[in-house]
Amino acid sequence: GDSVTQMEGPVTLSEEAFLTINCTYTATGYPSLFWYVQYPGEGLQLLLKATKADDKGSNKGFEATYRKETTSFHLEKGSVQVSDSAVYFCALTGYNFNKFYFGSGTKLNVKP
Amino acid sequence: GAVVSQHPSWVICKSGTSVKIECRSLDFQATTMFWYRQFPKQSLMLMATSNEGSKATYEQGVEKDKFLINHASLTLSTLTVTSAHPEDSSFYICSALPDRDQPQHFGDGTRLSIL
Numbered sequence: 001g002d003s004v005t006q007m008e009g010p011v012t013l014s015e016e017a018f019l020t021i022n023c024t025y026t027a028t029g030y031p032s033l034f035w036y037v038q039y040p041g042e043g044l045q046l047l048l049k050a051t052k053a054d055d056k057g058s059n060k061g062f063e064a065t066y067r068k069e070t071t072s073f074h075l076e077k078g079s080v081q082v083s084d085s086a087v088y089f090c091a092l093t094g095y096n097f098n099k100f101y102f103g104s105g106t107k108l109n110v111k112p
Numbered sequence: 113g114a115v116v117s118q119h120p121s122w123v124i125c126k127s128g129t130s131v132k133i134e135c136r137s138l139d140f141q142a143t144t145m146f147w148y149r150q151f152p153k154q155s156l157m158l159m160a161t162s163n164e165g166s167k168a169t170y171e172q173g174v175e176k177d178k179f180l181i182n183h184a185s186l187t188l189s190t191l192t193v194t195s196a197h198p199e200d201s202s203f204y205i206c207s208a209l210p211d212r213d214q215p216q217h218f219g220d221g222t223r224l225s226i227l
Contacts, residue, residue: 034215043118043205043220044156089155093215100146100207100216104155 002027006090006103013080013110021075021106023064023090031092033057033066033073038087038105047075047088085110115139116208118219126227127198133191133222135206141186142208146216147179150203162189196226 007022025031032051036044048057053068062077073090090103115138125131135145143164148156160181161169168181178200180192189208193200203223207216 032215036218041221041223044207044218046215046217049215099158099161100156102155105153107153 002031002092002094002101004090004092004101004103006088006106008104009087009107011106011108013108015082015110015112016079017110019075019077019080019084019108021088021090021108023073023075023103025071025073025090025092027071027092027094029094031094033064034091034093034100035062035064035073035075036089036091036102038089040086044089080108080110082110082112084108116206116217116219118206118222120222121220122223122225124225124227125196128195131193131196131224133193133204133206133224135189135191135208135219137187137208137210137217140208140210142189142210143186144209145183145189146207146209147181147189147191148205148207150205150221156205159191164189193224196224198226200224201226 003026005024034049035047037047038044048059050057050066056065064073064075087105087107089105091100093100117136119134145162147159150156158171159174162181162183164183170176183189203221205221207218
C-alpha cells in the first residue's frame with residue numbers, strides 16, 4: 001500500500017545552516033506530495049506541495065522537488081531560523097486529495 | 113483561504129465522562145471531514161472519514177462505539193469520545209476537504225486529558 005518514510009529526528013542545526021529532511025514514498029499511480037509543519041501545541045499547516053513529477057513546491061524559503069525516478073520529495077532550506085523549529089511531516093495523497101498518508105515526522109531544533 | 117476551526121482546543125475531564133469535539137469549516141462547505149489522533153512524538157493516525165448525511169467510515173482498529181462521529185451539516189462534524197479513560201488522552205485533529213482540487217485543511221487540534 002501507499003506509505004511515506006522520512007528521516008528520523010531530531011535534527012539540530014545552528015541558525016543560518018542548510019537544512020535537508022529526506023522523504024521517500026511508495027505509491028500506486030501518481031500521488032500528490034506535501035510537506036506540513038506543526039508548531040508546538042498547534043495543528044498542521046500546509047507548507048508546500050507538488051502534484052506531478054518534476055514540480056517544485058516552495059514557500060517561506062523552503063523547497064521540495066517531486067522526483068518520480070527516486071520516489072523522493074526532500075525538504076530543503078538554505079538558511080534556517082530559530083522560528084523554523086517545529087515538526088515537519090511529509091505526506092502523500094491520491095488523485096482526489098482524499099486519504100492522506102503521513103510520515104512519522106521530523107523534529108527540527110534550530111539554535112541561535 | 114479555507115479555514116477550519118476546532119473547539120475546544122484543550123479539555124480536561126474525569127474518567128467515565130463523554131467529551132465532544134467540534135470541527136467547523138468557516139468559509140467553505142465540506143462534504144468530507146477527517147478525524148486524526150496524534151500520540152506524543154508520533155505521526156497522525158487517521159481514525160475515520162466523516163461524510164455529511166451518512167455514516168462515518170472508520171479505519172481498522174478504531175472503535176466505532178467509542179468514537180462517535182456525526183457530520184450533521186456541510187460545515188460541522190463532531191467527534192464524541194464516550195466514557196473516556198486515561199488511555200484516550202491524546203491530541204485529536206480534524207481536517208476538511210474544500211473540494212476535489214484542493215488538499216485537506218487542518219484544524220488546530222484538541223488536546224484531551226482524561227484524569
